[in-house]
Amino acid sequence: MIVITISRQTGSLGEALAIALSKQLGIPLIDREYVHTHWLPEFTTMNQRNILMESIKYHLLSPKGSIPFYKAIENRLKDAASHQGAVIVGLGAQAIFQDWENALHIHVIAPNSIRLDRIQRQYGIDIDKAEKMMAISDRKHRRYLWEIYGLDWEDPGLYHLILNTSKLSIPGAVSIILQGLPEELALDKTKAVQEGDRPIADKVEFAHKSEEEFAKILDMYQIEWQYEPTTFPMEWDAEGNVTMAFAPDFYLPAFHTYIELTTMNQKYVTEKNKKVRRLKALFPEVSVTILYKKDIHALLKKFGIVQED
Amino acid sequence: MEIEKTRGAERVLIGKDELRNRIEILGQQISEDYTGRHPVLISVLRGGLYFLADLSRAITIPVHIDFLSIGRYSEEQNHTGVVRITKDLDISITGRHVLIVEDIIDTGLTLGYLTRTLQAHNPESLSICTLLNNPARRLINLPLDYIGFDIPDVFVVGYGLDYKEDYRHLSYIAVYTT
Numbered sequence: 312m313i314v315i316t317i318s319r320q321t322g323s324l325g326e327a328l329a330i331a332l333s334k335q336l337g338i339p340l341i342d343r344e345y346v347h348t349h350w351l352p353e354f355t356t357m358n359q360r361n362i363l364m365e366s367i368k369y370h371l372l373s374p375k376g377s378i379p380f381y382k383a384i385e386n387r388l389k390d391a392a393s394h395q396g397a398v399i400v401g402l403g404a405q406a407i408f409q410d411w412e413n414a415l416h417i418h419v420i421a422p423n424s425i426r427l428d429r430i431q432r433q434y435g436i437d438i439d440k441a442e443k444m445m446a447i448s449d450r451k452h453r454r455y456l457w458e459i460y461g462l463d464w465e466d467p468g469l470y471h472l473i474l475n476t477s478k479l480s481i482p483g484a485v486s487i488i489l490q491g492l493p494e495e496l497a498l499d500k501t502k503a504v505q506e507g508d509r510p511i512a513d514k515v516e517f518a519h520k521s522e523e524e525f526a527k528i529l530d531m532y533q534i535e536w537q538y539e540p541t542t543f544p545m546e547w548d549a550e551g552n553v554t555m556a557f558a559p560d561f562y563l564p565a566f567h568t569y570i571e572l573t574t575m576n577q578k579y580v581t582e583k584n585k586k587v588r589r590l591k592a593l594f595p596e597v598s599v600t601i602l603y604k605k606d607i608h609a610l611l612k613k614f615g616i617v618q619e620d
Numbered sequence: 621m622e623i624e625k626t627r628g629a630e631r632v633l634i635g636k637d638e639l640r641n642r643i644e645i646l647g648q649q650i651s652e653d654y655t656g657r658h659p660v661l662i663s664v665l666r667g668g669l670y671f672l673a674d675l676s677r678a679i680t681i682p683v684h685i686d687f688l689s690i691g692r693y694s695e696e697q698n699h700t701g702v703v704r705i706t707k708d709l710d711i712s713i714t715g716r717h718v719l720i721v722e723d724i725i726d727t728g729l730t731l732g733y734l735t736r737t738l739q740a741h742n743p744e745s746l747s748i749c750t751l752l753n754n755p756a757r758r759l760i761n762l763p764l765d766y767i768g769f770d771i772p773d774v775f776v777v778g779y780g781l782d783y784k785e786d787y788r789h790l791s792y793i794a795v796y797t798t
Contacts, residue, residue, distance in 0.1 A: 531692065532703050532733045534760075566732065567762045600759055609757075611729070 312396030313338065313492070314414040316404035321448035322426030322433075322441075324401060324472045324476045324484075325419035331485045333398040341391060342400040343552050350387050355380070355526065367451075367458045367549040381459050401452070401550050405469050406460035417488065418470040434556070435541030440594065444544055448552070455550045485533060519573050521607050522560055529563070533571075537562045541569070545589050557586045559599055569599040572607055580604075633776055634769055634793040639751075642768050646661070647678025649766065650719065651700035658682055661715040664734065665689040665707065666788065670780040671751045671768075675721060686711045688780065690730065703733055708744075709741075718743040718766075723780050724752040728760035735762060752776065752793070769793075 315332055319325020326342075334342035351360050354377070362369045363380060370381040377383070385407050391397055392408070399408075408414040421429070423445070430441040456464040467473060472491060474484055517523040517538065529536045539558045546555035559569035573583050580603065587599055602610075650659075658681075663672035665687050676685055689707035712791055718738060731748065738746055749766035756773035774796070777783050778790030787796070 499751060528729070530702070532729045533736075534729065534732055563760065565736070566762070568759070568761055598761060602759070606757065 312393060312413060314392045314396060314408050314411055315398045315488070316414060317398065317400045318405050318409055318415045318417070318452075318470070319400070319419040320426060320452070321422040322419065322429040323419040323443055324429070324481060327481050328417075328419055328474075328476075328488075329398050329483050331481050332488060335400070335485055335489070335528045336396070338396040338398060341388065341397050341402070343402060343548060343550055344554075346384060346387070346402065354383055364546075364548040364554055367455050370459055370549070373541070383448070401455075402458050403456055406462050409469070415472070415488070415492065418467070418473045419476060419484075420473060423475045424550070427554045433542075434544055435473060436543065444553075444586045447547055451547060451550055466548065488595075518591060519572070519574065521572055521611075523610055525561070525570075525607065527571055529561070534566075535564055537564065543590055543594060545586065545593065555586075557590055559590075559616065567598055569597065570602055571599060574604045574607060632643070632792050633771065633774070633793050633795050634789045639768075639779060639792065640674070643674050643751075644678050644761065646766050646768060647675055647680070650675075651680040654679075654683075654717060654719070655681055657717045658684070659715050659719050660684045660686060660711055661714070661719050661721050662686050662688060662709065662738070663721040664723075664730070664787060667780045668721055669784070671723050672721045672789075673720055676750070682717075684711055687715075690733070699766065703730075713738065713741045713743045715744050718747070720746070720748045722748065722750040723775070724754065725750045725764065726754040726757040728758050728762055732760045751779075752781075772788045 315329075315333075315336075317325050317329045319328075329340055329342070347360060347364065351363065354376070356361070359369075359374065359380075370384075371379055378386075384402065388397075388399065388402065388404065388407060392399070394410075396413075397571070405416045405418075408416070416564070424500065426445055427438060430436070430444055431438060434444070440504045453464045456462045462469060472488065474487065479487070517526070517584070522538070526536060528540070539560060540562050542556045542558040544553040544556050546553070546611065548554045560573040561570040561572075562568070563570065571587065572582060572606045573580050583601060587601055588619060590599060634646060661672060661676055661679075661683050663669065663685070666689075672685060672687075676683055686709050687707065688705060688709060690703055691706035692703055720731070720734060720738070722731065725748075733744060735748070747765040748762065749769040750764055753764060753767045753770045755770060771793075774795045775783070776793050777787035777796045778792050778794045780788055781793070782788045783796050787794070
């Protein structure tokens with residue numbers, strides 16, 4: 312079965328390329344999130360999984376009476392790949408499948424200026440935050456391969472193909488990769504997948520009724536607003552992937568203010584408060600306000616959108 | 621102080637003397653800051669009426685005063701509508717030093733609308749003075765230049781502030797409980 316490993320710089324479109332390849336070839340996509348969600352719960356505790364998300368060196372440890380964590384992940388990857396093939400993002404797969412006969416190893420890169428631009432647009436953040444995010448993720452990608460496998464992440468000898476996506480669309484990159492596959496594994500080379508070229512919705516679809524009502528109040532005061540325009544990266548795993556992000560509901564550009572509405576029960580409110588505190592710690596210059604259930608109700612009542620009690 | 625035993629105005633939050641003393645201090649500060657600038661004080665009807673009247677008399681430099689009124693218009697039933705100026709300024713503020721005089725700022729939505737509307741007249745400067753500031757309800761952060769009192773997150777009436785048009789005439793600020 313074919314195995315395609317995708318090693319990528321953040322902002323290189325590596326993830327979008329992996330999704331497109333997986334769909335084109337009809338084989339599973341396996342990334343760190345998939346491993347954490349589907350495999351690790353079988354042989355780790357929640358505490359162990361939390362540490363694995365944070366620490367590279369923890370992967371080298373062996374739980375009592377068992378093999379090291381990274382070996383257990385390796386075994387599951389090999390098992391899955393041999394049964395149905397896979398497109399694997401990260402996870403040291405270029406090392407794990409280095410000698411695999413049907414494996415194609417791809418490194419996806421882009422010039423820093425283009426990566427920064429993409430990161431800014433993807434997460435809606437400014438250049439300083441994008442630079443910080445790029446530096447953190449590069450460092451973690453590099454360290455992961457070095458600490459676990461003693462290999463240099465940027466060694467071109469590890470890869471069959473190094474793709475610079477600065478002038479390549481996702482369909483174009485997919486096409487190049489398919490051309491490089493052995494004939495018996497190439498499948499249908501004509502179906503270019505348009506992943507990454509998602510249409511922009513011309514109408515806002517709110518996740519919750521209260522958000523729509525709040526937008527009406529802003530409209531009433533002719534205050535310009537944007538709905539979930541920015542996703543702030545909050546936490547990264549040991550490999551440099553963003554594992555927690557936060558997208559406040561509204562941004563008021565004229566006042567440089569983000570507003571998060573919550574109509575949920577206290578358990579989730581606590582979680583949101585935690586996220587907002589973390590956001591303020593990471594991005595102290597960002598102004599963000601939480602509007603709680605009672606505040607929203609008071610506002611709606613004030614403007615006659617709901618009946619008074 | 622004896623509070624009227626009527627409906628929900630339950631306790632005095634800021635008494636008459638406290639209001640007068642604080643407004644006197646604000647008037648002095650504004651007089652010093654605006655010396656030689658002949659500011660225009662603009663208040664929003666009807667809540668800011670009493671505050672503007674007392675503040676303008678505590679200011680010792682020449683001022684002009686004017687009023688705005690804001691209303692909500694709805695073109696369709698069940699539609700939230702839009703906020704519009706229902707009584708515009710009588711004085712031109714282009715090139716003038718303008719001080720918005722507000723009774724209370726909570727969410728900041730009205731103030732946000734007001735500042736944007738007044739900025740369109742190209743004043744020389746635009747500052748904000750509020751008698752009461754309820755920061756717990758703030759959605760829009762605008763710099764407040766003069767604050768009379770920071771208050772807790774309670775509904776207040778009196779000294780121009782109303783509940784369904786009642787209580788405006790009280791000479792003190794009271795907490796209203798439904």
